[in-house]
Amino acid sequence: MAQNTPTPAKRELQLLSVAAEMYPFVKTGGLGDVVGSLPPALERQGVSTRTILPGYPSVLRALSNKEETIRINNVLGHAVTVWHGRADGNTIYALDVPSLYDRPGNPYLDATGQPWADNGLRYAVLCRAAALIAAGLLPDWKPEAVLTHDWHAGLVAPYLRYMEGATPPVAHVIHNLAFQGLYPRDMLQTFGLPDWSFTSDQLEYYGQISFMKGALQLSDRLISVSPTYVEEIQTPEEGMGLDGVLRARSNVLTGILNGVDLREWNPMTDPSVFFPYAVGDIMARRANKRVFQAEFGLPQKADALLLGMVSRLTTQKGADLLARLAPRLFQENIQLAVVGVGDETIMQEFAALRSRYPDNFVCHLRYSETLGHRLHSAVDASLIPSRFEPCGLTQFHALRYGSIPIAARVGGLSDTIIDANSAAVSEGVANGILFSPTTEDMLYLAIRRAQTLFRQKAVWARMQRNGALHDVSWNGKAAQYAQLLHEMSGHETIMTDTGTDIAPRRADPNSARPRLSRQVARMPRTASGTTTSSLVPFPPRTGTRP
Ligand code: ADP
Ligand code: GLC
Numbered sequence: 209m210a211q212n213t214p215t216p217a218k219r220e221l222q223l224l225s226v227a228a229e230m231y232p233f234v235k236t237g238g239l240g241d242v243v244g245s246l247p248p249a250l251e252r253q254g255v256s257t258r259t260i261l262p263g264y265p266s267v268l269r270a271l272s273n274k275e276e277t278i279r280i281n282n283v284l285g286h287a288v289t290v291w292h293g294r295a296d297g298n299t300i301y302a303l304d305v306p307s308l309y310d311r312p313g314n315p316y317l318d319a320t321g322q323p324w325a326d327n328g329l330r331y332a333v334l335c336r337a338a339a340l341i342a343a344g345l346l347p348d349w350k351p352e353a354v355l356t357h358d359w360h361a362g363l364v365a366p367y368l369r370y371m372e373g374a375t376p377p378v379a380h381v382i383h384n385l386a387f388q389g390l391y392p393r394d395m396l397q398t399f400g401l402p403d404w405s406f407t408s409d410q411l412e413y414y415g416q417i418s419f420m421k422g423a424l425q426l427s428d429r430l431i432s433v434s435p436t437y438v439e440e441i442q443t444p445e446e447g448m449g450l451d452g453v454l455r456a457r458s459n460v461l462t463g464i465l466n467g468v469d470l471r472e473w474n475p476m477t478d479p480s481v482f483f484p485y486a487v488g489d490i491m492a493r494r495a496n497k498r499v500f501q502a503e504f505g506l507p508q509k510a511d512a513l514l515l516g517m518v519s520r521l522t523t524q525k526g527a528d529l530l531a532r533l534a535p536r537l538f539q540e541n542i543q544l545a546v547v548g549v550g551d552e553t554i555m556q557e558f559a560a561l562r563s564r565y566p567d568n569f570v571c572h573l574r575y576s577e578t579l580g581h582r583l584h585s586a587v588d589a590s591l592i593p594s595r596f597e598p599c600g601l602t603q604f605h606a607l608r609y610g611s612i613p614i615a616a617r618v619g620g621l622s623d624t625i626i627d628a629n630s631a632a633v634s635e636g637v638a639n640g641i642l643f644s645p646t647t648e649d650m651l652y653l654a655i656r657r658a659q660t661l662f663r664q665k666a667v668w669a670r671m672q673r674n675g676a677l678h679d680v681s682w683n684g685k686a687a688q689y690a691q692l693l694h695e696m697s698g699h700e701t702i703m704t705d706t707g708t709d710i711a712p713r714r715a716d717p718n719s720a721r722p723r724l725s726r727q728v729a730r731m732p733r734t735a736s737g738t739t740t741s742s743l744v745p746f747p748p749r750t751g752t753r754p
Contacts, residue, residue, distance in 0.1 A: 220256040221690075221699045224351035224376075226338040228331060228360035230259055232296055233267045234315055237520060238466065238601045239383045242433070243357055245469040246689065247298050249682030253690030258349070260338045262330065263291065263304040264315055270295040271302060278346060283336050284329065284400050290337065290346075303337050321552070328391040331360040331419065332399040339367035343375050353697040354378045355689075356427070359389035362419030365426040366405060377696045380427035382420075384598050385441050385448045386524065389419030414449065424453050428460065429696050431689070433599035434620030435463035446596060464689060465623060466599045467682030473581075473608050480581035488676035490610050490669055493585065500586030504570040506543050513662050514543045515655070516587030516611065518580040518602055521550030521558070521573075526593030526616065526646055531557035533648045537655060538568040545587060546571040547579045584609035589658050595646045597621050607639060607675035612661075612668070614654050617644035624678070628657070633667055639674040 229235055231244035247257035261267050268274075271293030280288045289304040303309065308330045311318075318324055338361065344350045353376050356364045361380075368375040391399075395417060396406060406412045411422040424430060432438045438461055440446040442454045454461060471477075476484045482499045485492030494510070501508045515537075521527040527546075531554055534544060546558055548571070558571045572579055584590060590606035592615035599620030603613040607624070615621040621642070628638035641661075643654035662668050693699070 220251075220254050221353060221693060221697060222349070222351045223250065223255050223257045223353050223355055223693060224338065224342050225257050225259040225355045225357070226334065226361040226364050227259065227261060227357040228334065229315060230261055230267075230298075230300075233261070233270045234264050236314060236316070238599065239358055241468070241601055242381075242383065242466050244296075244298070245467070245472070245682060246686065248469070249467065249686035250690055250693075253686050255690050255693055257355075258299045258301060258351070260301040260303065260334070260341065262309040262315070262334050263289075263302040264309050265312070267295075267300070267302045268304060271300060274302070277301065280337060280340065280345070283340070284333050284398065286333055288333065288337050290341070301341065303334060305333060308333060328389065328395055328417075328419075329398060331389065332363055335361055335363035335419075336367055336400060338364050339371070339375075342368060342378075343371055343373070351376050352699055353693050355693070356380045356423060358383045359387050359418075359420040359423070362389055362421075362423035363399065363401075364423070365428075366401070366411060366422040369426045370402065370405065377428040378423075378426075379429035379431055379692060379696055380423040382424075382430065382432040382441070382598070385420065385432075385446075385450060386596075388413065388421065388448065388450075390416045391419075392416060421450060421453065424450060424457060429692060430454075430457060430461040431692065432461070432463055433466050434623045435465070436623050437596075437598045437619040438463035440596070440619060462688075462692060464685050464692075465620060466601060466604075467685045468601060468604045468608070468680050470608075470681050473605055473680075475585050475609050478581055478585070480578040481585040482582070485585075485610075487608060488610070488673055490672045490676075493610050496582075496586040497588070500545075500582065501543070504545050505566070506545070506570055507567055509541070509543070512541045512543045513589065513655075513659050514545070514587045515589050515591055515614070516545045516547075516583040517591040518547045518583050518605075519550075519592070521546075521548040521554045523551070524595055524597075525550075526595055526651070527551070527554045528557075529593050529646065529648050529651055530591060531561065533652055534561050534569060535565070536652060538565045540656075540659065542568065542655070542659070544569050544591075545583060547574075547576060547583055549573055549575050581605075584611050587611050588662060589614050589641075591651075591655075592616065592621060593643075593646055593651045594618055594621065600624070603640070604680035607678045608680050610672045610676060612658065612671055612675065613640040614651075614658050615640060615642055616646040616651075617642040618646065626674070628661055628667075628671060633661075636670055637674060638671050639678055640671065 227243040229240040231240040250257055274291040274293030277290045277292040286305050291302045342351055342354045365378040410425055411417050413421045442451050444451050475481050476486050483495045498508050519525045555573045561569050562571055584605045589612040592602055594616045597619040603621055603624050606613045613625050615625055625640035625642055626632055626638050627642040632638040641654050641658050643650040
């Protein structure tokens with residue numbers, strides 16, 4: 209009888225993920241989607257993730273069987289109760305600090321749409337508590353690597369770097385360089401940061417403290433969410449003042465595209481889709497278009513090119529361009545449906561278009577997951593006229609649901625979409641339409657091009673099928689994350705049965721922590737979990753950006 213070959217029992221790499229939002233508990237955009245959908249994909253790659261989040265009311269409510277893990281008496285002047293629980297298959301640590309996080313609505317903005325005045329402190333507390341946990345504060349768990357997301361988690365790497373003793377390595381994910389977390393220099397003390405951290409090789413950015421810059425300078429690895437965006441942000445045009453830093457750190461900077469959770473985005477099981485259909489079944493979509501037109505109050509015309517947009521309504525997303533262009537489009541047999549919320553002036557323009565062109569235009573100026581999903585299952589094409597787009601998730605949603613993306617050739621959009629130029633059409637590989645530069649006229653021409661292709665039924669159907677075949681999942685991308693995290697942490701595969709001689713994975717030489725250009729004193733860390741007297745509470749002051 210053949211002997212069973214001993215199988216290696218891999219010990220999972222223990223990862224702490226730090227973020228300001230996570231779907232399905234709290235989401236304002238793609239950041240939340242990624243923070244929510246990456247951990248299950250990493251799990252399949254031997255990485256076990258625990259995510260630390262601010263204890264917003266929705267997060268605390270969602271945690272089933274939550275237990276108090278630890279109480280930290282003084283994190284930047286605040287008592288923090290850390291709850292530990294499971295929700296939606298994920299392991300979460302939630303920081304319960306009612307004075308900072310128990311606020312209704314959008315996590316970053318007050319009722320008037322302005323950033324909360326104490327956002328700097330709110331996210332510094334998140335970072336500081338995460339750093340303490342990463343450094344080993346909890347009795348029963350210590351991560352081997354830390355993954356931080358966007359500016360809100362940007363101070364984790366500096367806090368860890370300034371601590372005494374061994375701390376786990378940090379990989380920082382840049383989802384959007386436009387948001388940097390800029391605060392006045394006199395808030396150093398509020399954030400518990402030493403004066404000497406305010407240098408251009410650490411946290412100083414044109415006279416202000418930058419959370420993002422701290423992460424870019426002091427993390428072990430940098431990831432951004434598409435290969436093209438990684439190239440773009442190293443240029444003065446797109447680098448938001450940080451291109452020099454990014455060029456200097458290009459040896460640790462990697463582009464990994466986002467993925468989507470295929471269970472969330474499956475038109476066969478999606479409760480938001482009127483008539484369920486299999487991915488790639490483009491005929492079955494017709495009924496969805498008809499019923500969507502009826503539901504949205506548009507004439508039920510099968511031959512009208514029905515365009516849709518699900519987006520934050522901001523200039524980044526080119527929503528202003530679309531609002532200006534719309535009257536020109538409505539001279540044609542074109543309908544447009546917009547689901548979005550954002551800048552007040554853009555929303556007013558869309559509202560005005562609605563009353564002027566009721567047969568061509570409809571908008572829902574709010575956040576609705578249901579309508580966001582339904583739209584892609586019904587429209588012929590999804591518009592993404594972004595001025596810049598680190599990755600973008602809506603093109604993935606469109607491709608998977610059989611809607612043709614019409615998108616600006618920037619960032620992750622150009623990494624995902626194959627433009628229907630004549631060569632790609634004759635080769636049968638096109639899956640969308642790209643245009644450049646992002647201007648009203650170029651968007652107009654792209655839509656006119658779409659109209660022509662829409663009339664060529666076989667070509668359009670081929671593009672839809674190509675889109676459906678495009679791999680929008682996390683599979684390959686999570687494997688890239690896992691490899692990077694394993695290399696960074698020098699995590700080894702541990703065998704329970706040593707009958708084989710597979711070599712352990714070696715630590716990546718690049719992961720050696722870069723030396724700071726000057727010798728820095730290290731901030732002490734107390735064993736009790738109470739931060740030291742250097743972390744004096746100060747009244748919160750105004751921040752700059754959500
Ligand atoms: P960003 O994060 O820059 O806003 P992404 O394309 O990465 O852009 O992700 C946006 C996410 O938010 C997608 O899941 C999209 O469907 C969703 N979304 C944006 N606006 C709305 C809205 N008004 N209603 C529902 N979902 C929305
Ligand atoms: C940001 C970017 C978007 C990206 C998302 C998730 O919000 O604007 O392009 O898809 O983060 O990474």
